[in-house]
Amino acid sequence: MQFSLSSILVTLAVVSSATAAVREGTTKRSADTTEGECNGTSCQVGFDNFECNKGSCAGPKGGDGKRCTVVDNPDGSTTSWCPGCSDPNLC
Numbered sequence: 250m251q252f253s254l255s256s257i258l259v260t261l262a263v264v265s266s267a268t269a270a271v272r273e274g275t276t277k278r279s280a281d282t283t284e285g286e287c288n289g290t291s292c293q294v295g296f297d298n299f300e301c302n303k304g305s306c307a308g309p310k311g312g313d314g315k316r317c318t319v320v321d322n323p324d325g326s327t328t329s330w331c332p333g334c335s336d337p338n339l340c
Contacts, residue, residue: 282318282320284317285316287306287314287315292319292331299327299329303331303340304331304334305333306332315331317332318340
């Protein structure tokens with residue numbers, strides 16, 4: 250099979266414009282949560298460490314390896330829920 254350069258470029262243009270249209274129509278979920286573990290004074294998710302916003306990994310209920318949760322807020326910010334926070338479902 251032979252393809253001409255112009256047919257390849259046209260195909261790429263169509264695919265990229267369709268992808269852009271799909272992205273514009275999607276909206277971010279209200280909140281995405283990711284579980285992590287306390288690592289010193291922060292909540293570690295993968296290789297990222299997040300400062301505890303609610304509760305404390307270093308407090309009396311904290312400690313290395315304790316469960317914590319990072320919530321991606323709709324405004325683009327994150328909130329880290331660490332042991333001792335006010336919502337037992339998140340900390």
